[in-house]
Amino acid sequence: MAVMSPTQPTATDRRPELGTVSVRIGSVTPSATLAIDARAKALRESGVDIVNFGAGEPNFPTSPAIVEAAVAACRDPKSHRYSPTAGLSELRAEIAKKTERDSHFAVEPSRVLVTNGAKHAVSNAFSTLLDEGDEVLVASPYWTTYPEAIALAGGRTVVVPTDETCNFVADAARLERFATERTKVILLVSPSNPTGAVYARDQIADVGQLALERNWWVVTDEIYEHLVYDEAEHHSLPAVVPEIADRCLVVNGVSKTYAMTGWRVGWLIGPTEVIEAATNLQSHVTSNVSNVAQLAALSALRGDLSSARDMHAAFDRRRKVIHKLLNEIPGVRSVLPNGAFYAFPNMSGLLGRSFGNRRPASTLEFAELALEEAHVAFVPGEAFGAPGYARFSYALADDDLEEGLRRLEALVRSSTD
Numbered sequence: 001m002a003v004m005s006p007t008q009p010t011a012t013d014r015r016p017e018l019g020t021v022s023v024r025i026g027s028v029t030p031s032a033t034l035a036i037d038a039r040a041k042a043l044r045e046s047g048v049d050i051v052n053f054g055a056g057e058p059n060f061p062t063s064p065a066i067v068e069a070a071v072a073a074c075r076d077p078k079s080h081r082y083s084p085t086a087g088l089s090e091l092r093a094e095i096a097k098k099t100e101r102d103s104h105f106a107v108e109p110s111r112v113l114v115t116n117g118a119k120h121a122v123s124n125a126f127s128t129l130l131d132e133g134d135e136v137l138v139a140s141p142y143w144t145t146y147p148e149a150i151a152l153a154g155g156r157t158v159v160v161p162t163d164e165t166c167n168f169v170a171d172a173a174r175l176e177r178f179a180t181e182r183t184k185v186i187l188l189v190s191p192s193n194p195t196g197a198v199y200a201r202d203q204i205a206d207v208g209q210l211a212l213e214r215n216w217w218v219v220t221d222e223i224y225e226h227l228v229y230d231e232a233e234h235h236s237l238p239a240v241v242p243e244i245a246d247r248c249l250v251v252n253g254v255s256k257t258y259a260m261t262g263w264r265v266g267w268l269i270g271p272t273e274v275i276e277a278a279t280n281l282q283s284h285v286t287s288n289v290s291n292v293a294q295l296a297a298l299s300a301l302r303g304d305l306s307s308a309r310d311m312h313a314a315f316d317r318r319r320k321v322i323h324k325l326l327n328e329i330p331g332v333r334s335v336l337p338n339g340a341f342y343a344f345p346n347m348s349g350l351l352g353r354s355f356g357n358r359r360p361a362s363t364l365e366f367a368e369l370a371l372e373e374a375h376v377a378f379v380p381g382e383a384f385g386a387p388g389y390a391r392f393s394y395a396l397a398d399d400d401l402e403e404g405l406r407r408l409e410a411l412v413r414s415s416t417d
Contacts, residue, residue, distance in 0.1 A: 028148050032383030033391075036367070040377035050371075051404030053378040053392040056193060057261040058341070060314075062296075063307045066258065069299030070292050079291040085283040086275070087114025087267070088294050094301045095267050099252075102225065103236035105245075113275050113282065114289050118223045118253035118266035123149045124278040125219045125249045125268055126185075130155035134184040136219075139170035140385035141344065143193045143221075147385075158183070159385055164335045164346060168197035172206035185217045186210075188237060191224040194384045194391040195344040196319075196337025198232040201240060208241030211248075218244060221251040223266075224340040226308050229316050232338035246271050256340075257308050258300040265289055265297040315341045318394040318401055325405040326392070329412050341395045347381075348388035353417040363390050374407040 019026070036054035044050045073079045086092065092109040100106045115121040122145060126136070132154040138146055139160045147157040160170045160178045175186060188207055190199040199207075211218045218237055225234045238245040253266030268278060288294075319336070322343045326334040331349030347363050355373070360366040363380040367390065370376045381389030394401055 024152065028152065029144070032144050033379050036377055036379050039371070043371075043375070048375055050375050050377055051400050051407065052396065053376065053394075053401075053404060055393055055395065056342075058256065058259040058311055058395050059397060060259040060307070060311050062259050062263070063300070063303070065303060066260070066296050066299045070296040073292045073295035079295065081291075083288045083291050083294075085288050086279045087112065087289065088291065088298070091294050091298045091301075094298055095269075098301045099236075099250075099269060103222070103239050103250075105236050105239040105250075107269055111269055111272055111275050113268045113278050114294060115253075115266045115268055115282065116286055116289050117264040118221070118251050118255060119145055120264075120282075120286070121251045121253070121266045121268040122146065122219070122221065123152070124282060125251065125270075126150050126153040126155060127281055128274055128278045129153075129185055129217055129219070129249070133182060135180060135182040136185040136187055137170075137175050137178055137183060138187045139168075139175075139189070141168065141192075141194050141381065141389065141391075142187075142385055143189070144383050146187060155184075156182070162197075163386075164333070167335065168192060168195035168344070169199055169203060171203050172210040175207065176210060179214070183214070183216060185219055188218055188220040190220075190222075191228055191232075191234065191339025193224065193340055194342050194379070194386075196340045196342050198228055198234065198339040201233070201235045204235050204237055204240050208237050208244045212241070212243055216247070218248045219251065220248060223251065223253055223256050225252065226257045226305065227312060227315060227341060228339045229319060230338065234339070249274065254297045254300050257305070258297075259307070259311065260297070260300065263293045263296055265293050314398075315394065318396075318398060319343070321398070322392060322394045322401060322405065325402065325409070329405070329409045331412060341393055343392045343394060344381075344386075344389055345392065346388060347390050350412060350415075351388070353415045355411070355415050363388055366390075370408060370411060374411040376404045376407050376411075 040050045040052040092112040095112045096107050096109045126149045130153040134155045135158045136150050136155050137160055138157050139162050150157045158178050162168045162170050220237045228234050238248045249270040255261040323336045326332050326345045332345050334343050334345035360369055364382045367380040379391040381387050
């Protein structure tokens with residue numbers, strides 16, 4: 001009888017051919033906003049004069065005082081070592097103080113987890129809350145990362161459609177219509193990326209009461225809290241409905257308010273049990289956030305909001321300009337955004353029209369046409385679950401904003417239809 005080498009597999013031992021990338025990760029959709037931004041930057045680097053409305057970050061530098069705090073942190077040997085996964089104790093305490101000051105929601109530092117940007121806080125929130133098949137009610141248009149973070153946590157996104165007729169707000173009655181026995185979480189985003197919608201206090205109260213009645217959780221993303229305009233006001237859900245605090249996770253960070261997108265400091269606030277679990281998860285994924293970045297964020301939170309007020313004034317001015325110029329383009333309708341720094345026009349009137357030998361049937365195709373022919377970059381609505389719409393960031397220089405919309409109008413008026 002032949003003796004088989006112990007290293008030689010039998011037929012039953014052989015595994016079927018396996019793919020290189022797991023199905024779970026292979027199914028993640030690339031970030032359309034980052035993809036558009038990267039393509040625009042690549043064209044610009046090749047010498048093409050691109051006006052980029054795609055980026056979701058302020059076009060202002062971080063305050064010099066914050067930068068100097070980071071320089072000092074670099075020189076301090078304490079910054080050169082591991083620190084607690086949940087964040088530096090002084091930063092967690094300052095986040096708690098800032099939350100009570102700005103959101104009127106009192107929390108203990110132990111209920112704060114410092115994360116690698118607010119995007120990481122979103123991921124931690126859903127990974128900690130969701131089991132396989134749990135459903136999350138998500139208003140569309142939605143930021144591109146939300147459904148991916150939910151799917152990677154084993155959950156299912158239930159899209160709750162909105163449009164400009166309801167000011168892109170999913171009120172409690174609309175949310176309830178899409179609920180099932182598997183609903184576990186409501187995602188509340190105000191001010192909204194990508195629409196700039198801001199929920200009124202009574203609308204937030206109704207969402208909180210619905211969650212209480214149904215024993216649901218709420219994840220509320222408040223990263224644009226200081227960017228509201230005219231009569232709009234930001235209201236934090238657990239401050240409006242204190243009874244929901246033990247079933248609510250708050251996402252926030254320094255990126256938008258302090259022009260610190262590249263520093264990657266966000267946070268997650270919630271009940272102690274959830275924060276401890278999320279901290280345990282983070283300890284195996286990233287460990288602590290960069291100490292230098294944390295100390296820069298500490299400087300930001302301890303300082304005043306003068307830089308933020310300057311940015312707010314600039315964004316408010318650009319908001320009115322982009323609203324006016326978008327509505328002067330034939331076939332485009334845009335509501336005036338009340339928050340963040342995005343306009344979200346309805347561009348369905350441009351679809352199916354002839355532009356030379358091209359006839360775009362979707363905003364995705366029109367975005368490609370605009371980038372190639374007018375050298376204007378924006379993110380098509382398909383990325384946000386809203387075909388026929390598009391997101392235009394007005395976090396760019398005033399001259400660039402006006403030039404980009406002039407180019408876009410010229411492209412539209414060149415249509416032979």
